[in-house]
Amino acid sequence: MKFTEAMLREFVDSPLSAQEIGDALTMTGFELEEIHDTGGATVFDIAIMANRGDAASVLGLARELIAKHPASKPTQSMADLVSWHDPEGLAAGTISIEADGCTRYSAMLFDGVRNEPSPNWLQECLTALGQRPISFLVDLTNYVMLMTGQPMHAFDLDKLPGERIVVRSALPGEKLVTLDGIERELATGDVVITDGHRPIALAGVMGGQDTEVGPATTRCLLESAHFDNQAVRATRTRLGMHTEASYRFERWVDPQGTFRAMSLFARLLGTEPRTQFDIYPHRRPDLHVSVRPVRASLLLGCEVTPRECSDYLERLGFSPEAEGDSLRCSVPSWRNDVHGEEDLIEEVGRVHGYEHIRTEAPIGSTPVGGTHGGSLRTDRLLARLVRCGLIQTMSHTLRDAHALDAEGDRVRVRTPHSPETALLRNSLLPCLAEAAMKNGGRNLGLFEFGRVFAPAERVSLAVLLTGCTDGTSEADFFTMKGVVETALGTQEWTGTSDPRFHPTRQAGVAGLGLFGQIHPLVAEQCDLAPTTFLAEFDLDAWLTTAEHGERFRPLSRHPAVRRDIAIEVLKSVPYRDIEATVVQAGGHDLEAHWLFDVYEGPGVSEGAHSLAIALLFRKDGNFTDEEANRARDGIVEALQGLGARLR
Amino acid sequence: MEEVVRLTSLALAAVAEAKDTARLREVELEFLGKSGSISGLMRGIGALPAEERKGFGEAVNQARIEVETALVSRRRALREGELQAQFANEALDVTMPGRAPNAGLVHVLQQTIDEIKRIMGGMGFEYHESPELEEFRYNFDALNYPPNHPAMDEQDTFYISDEVLLRTQCTALQGRVFEQRKPPFRVFTVGRTFRNEAVDRTHGHTFYQVDAFMVDEGISMAHLKGTLAAFVRGMLGDEVTVRFRPDFFPFVEPGVDYAISSPRLFDGRWVELGGAGLIHNNILRRYGIDTERYSGFAFGLGVERMPMMKHGVDDLRYFFENDLRFLRQFA
Known part of the structure; x- marks a missing residue:
C-alpha cells in the first residue's frame, strides 16, 4: 500500500525519520518495500499481510507504529477519529438491505456541492501516489479510503430518483455498466446496490456509470458500507475484477468505521450533510480472548512480563483486563484475525520484538533422523549411476507432447496457460532426449530420476547413452546393459516390444522397465543419432524387488x-x-x-x-x-x- | 706377469673408451666374463712353478679388482649421462591439459538436496516424501487455509481437477504425517512444488522446496530459531545469522518470515529466505494433539536459493535447462 509521509504524520507525531518509520513497520510485520521522493513528497510502499485488512490504511499503520514505538504519539487528528462516536438513533430512511452479503449500509446526503477539480494539496497527494486526480468528490473518496481504510462511493443524487438505495442479490439477466465502461453480466449471488429498480453499483467492487458524479453534480449520496468478504470475493473473481475497494473488503474493513470515515470526508469537503442514514443488520458480537503471559513467554522463547503483555495489548486496542493468570482482551472491531490465545501471543511478540527470541536447540527424544528404507536405497542407486560416469539432469515435470512419450492416458493441467506446461510427463525419456539435444546430441551419458505420471504418480529412472562416453569406445547395447545391471542389479531380461525402441534390440522386465537402442524412425523425429541407447525403469517397482544381501565370502589362499x-x-x-x-x-x-x-x-x-x-x-x-x-x-x-x- | 699387466691396461683403456653402458657390459664380459681374457689367465696358473702360483693368483685378483672398480665408476658416470639424456628426451609440456577420468556428475540441485538431507538428518529429522500430484485437502484444507483463500486461485495453482492439483508447497506433507504419527516427531521433506507463474530470472513455475516441522513438549520460537540457525549455518557457513520478522501464513501462528545475513555472502544485508512459525493450534487440534502439552514449529524455503546465494547463480532457469556448461561448473 502506498501513502505519503505527510499522510502518516497527519495521524502520528513521531521523532522517527521516514526510513526509521519504515524499518519499525517492517519489524511489526508490515514490510517496507520501497521509499522514494516524488516531487517533494516522500512515498512509502508497504506490503500488507493478507490477514490484516485493517492495516491497508494510514490509520491502521499509524496504530501499529504507535504500538511498536511508544515515543510516537497519536495527533489530535487521529485522536478525534479514534474517539469518534457514531450519531445515535439514525434511521434507515430510504435505504433497505435485502441481501445477506451487506453487513451495514451508512450514507450521507449532501446538497450544494461543487464537484470541481480538487484543491492543490489533494491533487498533489494523489499524483505523488501515482493516481490521476478526477474530481473533488471522487478524489476525496479515494483519499479518505487510504486514510481510514473505508471504501466509499459517491452517487449523483439527481440520477437517483426518490433517493432510494436497495441492496439486494442480482437477478438473472441483469446487467450493469461499471465505471470503467464495461457492461457486466450479473449473476444470482452478486450483491448489487440498486435504486429500487435497476443495479447502480457492484457492492464493494465498483460503481455504475449511470449514477457517476460529474462536473454538473451538485447533490450526492455518499455510500460508506460494509460488505461480506466472501460475497465481494466471489463477485470480483467471477468478473475478473480487482479494485482498491474489493482488495480491502476481501481482507477486512472495520464495520464500526463507516461514519468515522464519512465524518472525515465531510470535514474535508467543507459541507454538512443534509441528512444521514444508517442500517446495520449484522452487528458483530463482541469477541473476548484471553492470553496467559506465562504461555506467551514459553511459546515465544523469550521473557515477557505480564506488565509488558498488558501494555502491548493496550497499545494495540485490545483493552486487556487481568483475570487470574490471564489477560482478558476485547478484540477491536477493526481486527478479524484474532480468535485464540496464539493470535494474542503473536501480537505480544510482534510488539516486544522477535529479536529477543533466544536461539536454542530443541531437546527431547525422537526416532533416528535422516534417510531410511527406499529413500536410502534410491540414494545408493544414484551414486552407482554417477560412478558409471553418467551426468544427472533435472527437467520440467510440466511439458508438451514428445515422440518418446510412453503410451497411455495422460494427466493434463485443467487450464494450461501455454502448451509447454499442458501435460505432466509420463516418461523421462523425452526429458533426456531434449537434454541430449541441448548438449550437441553426441558423446553423452545422462540420467534423470524423478516423478512421472503414467497416469499414476511414480518415481522413474532413465538413462541415455550415445557415442563415446568413456573416452575409449562407442556405447552400444551392451554398454547400456552393463550400466543398467550396475545400477539395478542383474535381472531376468527378456525381449520386449516397445515401439519407441529398435524392435530387435530391446530387453526388459515386465512391470519394471526396459532398455535398448532407439527406434531409427523415432531417432529421426527427435533428431537423435540412431546409435542412441535408452533405458527407463520404475523405481517404485524396483524398490519392491529383493535387495541382494552383501555377504562376505571367504577368500581362497590358493591360486586360480x-x-x-x-x-x-x-x-x-x-x-x-x-x-x-x-x-x-x-x-x-x-x-x-x-x-x-x-x-x-x-x-x-x-x-x-x-x-x-x-x-x-x-x-x-x-x-x-x-x-x-x-x-x-x-x-x-x-x-x-x-x-x-x-x- | 706381463700378460696380466698388458690385459689390465687393455681392459682399463677399453673401460675408459666405452661410450655407453651397453659397450661397458661388452667390455666386462670380454675381460671378466666366464670366458673373459683376465678370467682366462687363471686357467694357466697350473702351468706355473708352484712358488709363482701364489704371486700370479694375487696379481690376477688385483687386476680383476682394479678393472671392476674402474667398471663400477665408469658405469656410474655413463648411467648418469644416459639418464640425463633420457630425461631431456622425455621432457613433457606440463602445461598441457590433463585427461579427466569419466567421473559422472551429480546435478547441482541434487548436491544441495543431499546436503540438506545430511544436515536435517543430523538434527534428528526424518526424511519423508509425499506426492507431487496432491489432493486439494492436504495442500490447503489441512493447512488451515480458509475457503476461497487467494492462493487457491486457478491463476496461481495448476489444477488437474477440483480435488487434485500440483502441490503448491511441500508443507502438504504435514497433514499426511499428522494422520499417521503421534508426537514427538521431527520430519522434513525436499521436493518439487508448482505455481502457475510467468517464468523469468527469479520466478519459475517449478521449484524445489524444503519443508521441516517438529512437534514435542514445550517447543517454542527459540527452538525454531535454533534449528533454522543450525540449518543455514550448515548450508552457508558458520557466520550466518538469522532474523525473524512477523508475517502471515495460514498454517502457523505466530508466523514469521526469516531472513539471513552473512558478512561474506551479503555484505551484512538481510536476505529473506522463507516462512516459518509455530504450527497453528487449529492444525494440531484437528489431528487430536493436546495443544496444552504439545507445540511445534514448521519452516520452509526454496532449495534453488542455496546455490544461488552460495555460487552467485543469477538466473533460476539454468537449473532445469540441463546445459552441461552450467552443470559442470558444480562438479
Whole structure:
C-alpha cells in the first residue's frame, strides 16, 4: 500500500525519520518495500499481510507504529477519529438491505456541492501516489479510503430518483455498466446496490456509470458500507475484477468505521450533510480472548512480563483486563484475525520484538533422523549411476507432447496457460532426449530420476547413452546393459516390444522397465543419432524387488587357473543357454567365467559366430594344469549339446 | 706377469673408451666374463712353478679388482649421462591439459538436496516424501487455509481437477504425517512444488522446496530459531545469522518470515529466505494433539536459493535447462 509521509504524520507525531518509520513497520510485520521522493513528497510502499485488512490504511499503520514505538504519539487528528462516536438513533430512511452479503449500509446526503477539480494539496497527494486526480468528490473518496481504510462511493443524487438505495442479490439477466465502461453480466449471488429498480453499483467492487458524479453534480449520496468478504470475493473473481475497494473488503474493513470515515470526508469537503442514514443488520458480537503471559513467554522463547503483555495489548486496542493468570482482551472491531490465545501471543511478540527470541536447540527424544528404507536405497542407486560416469539432469515435470512419450492416458493441467506446461510427463525419456539435444546430441551419458505420471504418480529412472562416453569406445547395447545391471542389479531380461525402441534390440522386465537402442524412425523425429541407447525403469517397482544381501565370502589362499575357449556356435543359440551350460558343467570349481570376444566373418560359418569365453577355476588346494584342462574339456563337451564346436 | 699387466691396461683403456653402458657390459664380459681374457689367465696358473702360483693368483685378483672398480665408476658416470639424456628426451609440456577420468556428475540441485538431507538428518529429522500430484485437502484444507483463500486461485495453482492439483508447497506433507504419527516427531521433506507463474530470472513455475516441522513438549520460537540457525549455518557457513520478522501464513501462528545475513555472502544485508512459525493450534487440534502439552514449529524455503546465494547463480532457469556448461561448473 502506498501513502505519503505527510499522510502518516497527519495521524502520528513521531521523532522517527521516514526510513526509521519504515524499518519499525517492517519489524511489526508490515514490510517496507520501497521509499522514494516524488516531487517533494516522500512515498512509502508497504506490503500488507493478507490477514490484516485493517492495516491497508494510514490509520491502521499509524496504530501499529504507535504500538511498536511508544515515543510516537497519536495527533489530535487521529485522536478525534479514534474517539469518534457514531450519531445515535439514525434511521434507515430510504435505504433497505435485502441481501445477506451487506453487513451495514451508512450514507450521507449532501446538497450544494461543487464537484470541481480538487484543491492543490489533494491533487498533489494523489499524483505523488501515482493516481490521476478526477474530481473533488471522487478524489476525496479515494483519499479518505487510504486514510481510514473505508471504501466509499459517491452517487449523483439527481440520477437517483426518490433517493432510494436497495441492496439486494442480482437477478438473472441483469446487467450493469461499471465505471470503467464495461457492461457486466450479473449473476444470482452478486450483491448489487440498486435504486429500487435497476443495479447502480457492484457492492464493494465498483460503481455504475449511470449514477457517476460529474462536473454538473451538485447533490450526492455518499455510500460508506460494509460488505461480506466472501460475497465481494466471489463477485470480483467471477468478473475478473480487482479494485482498491474489493482488495480491502476481501481482507477486512472495520464495520464500526463507516461514519468515522464519512465524518472525515465531510470535514474535508467543507459541507454538512443534509441528512444521514444508517442500517446495520449484522452487528458483530463482541469477541473476548484471553492470553496467559506465562504461555506467551514459553511459546515465544523469550521473557515477557505480564506488565509488558498488558501494555502491548493496550497499545494495540485490545483493552486487556487481568483475570487470574490471564489477560482478558476485547478484540477491536477493526481486527478479524484474532480468535485464540496464539493470535494474542503473536501480537505480544510482534510488539516486544522477535529479536529477543533466544536461539536454542530443541531437546527431547525422537526416532533416528535422516534417510531410511527406499529413500536410502534410491540414494545408493544414484551414486552407482554417477560412478558409471553418467551426468544427472533435472527437467520440467510440466511439458508438451514428445515422440518418446510412453503410451497411455495422460494427466493434463485443467487450464494450461501455454502448451509447454499442458501435460505432466509420463516418461523421462523425452526429458533426456531434449537434454541430449541441448548438449550437441553426441558423446553423452545422462540420467534423470524423478516423478512421472503414467497416469499414476511414480518415481522413474532413465538413462541415455550415445557415442563415446568413456573416452575409449562407442556405447552400444551392451554398454547400456552393463550400466543398467550396475545400477539395478542383474535381472531376468527378456525381449520386449516397445515401439519407441529398435524392435530387435530391446530387453526388459515386465512391470519394471526396459532398455535398448532407439527406434531409427523415432531417432529421426527427435533428431537423435540412431546409435542412441535408452533405458527407463520404475523405481517404485524396483524398490519392491529383493535387495541382494552383501555377504562376505571367504577368500581362497590358493591360486586360480584360467583357461580360455573359443567356440563356434549358431547365432540363434542364446548366450543365456551357453552360460547355463558352462556353469552347470563347470561345477563348484568354476569360480568365474566371462565372454570376452564375439567374432563373425571369414573363418566362421554362415549364421554362426565365434565366442571367446574365459574360465577361472579355483578350489581348496592347488589346481593342476591337468585338472584345469580336464575341467575345460568337460565344459566344451557339454557345449557340444548346443551344437557348439571348439575352434 | 706381463700378460696380466698388458690385459689390465687393455681392459682399463677399453673401460675408459666405452661410450655407453651397453659397450661397458661388452667390455666386462670380454675381460671378466666366464670366458673373459683376465678370467682366462687363471686357467694357466697350473702351468706355473708352484712358488709363482701364489704371486700370479694375487696379481690376477688385483687386476680383476682394479678393472671392476674402474667398471663400477665408469658405469656410474655413463648411467648418469644416459639418464640425463633420457630425461631431456622425455621432457613433457606440463602445461598441457590433463585427461579427466569419466567421473559422472551429480546435478547441482541434487548436491544441495543431499546436503540438506545430511544436515536435517543430523538434527534428528526424518526424511519423508509425499506426492507431487496432491489432493486439494492436504495442500490447503489441512493447512488451515480458509475457503476461497487467494492462493487457491486457478491463476496461481495448476489444477488437474477440483480435488487434485500440483502441490503448491511441500508443507502438504504435514497433514499426511499428522494422520499417521503421534508426537514427538521431527520430519522434513525436499521436493518439487508448482505455481502457475510467468517464468523469468527469479520466478519459475517449478521449484524445489524444503519443508521441516517438529512437534514435542514445550517447543517454542527459540527452538525454531535454533534449528533454522543450525540449518543455514550448515548450508552457508558458520557466520550466518538469522532474523525473524512477523508475517502471515495460514498454517502457523505466530508466523514469521526469516531472513539471513552473512558478512561474506551479503555484505551484512538481510536476505529473506522463507516462512516459518509455530504450527497453528487449529492444525494440531484437528489431528487430536493436546495443544496444552504439545507445540511445534514448521519452516520452509526454496532449495534453488542455496546455490544461488552460495555460487552467485543469477538466473533460476539454468537449473532445469540441463546445459552441461552450467552443470559442470558444480562438479
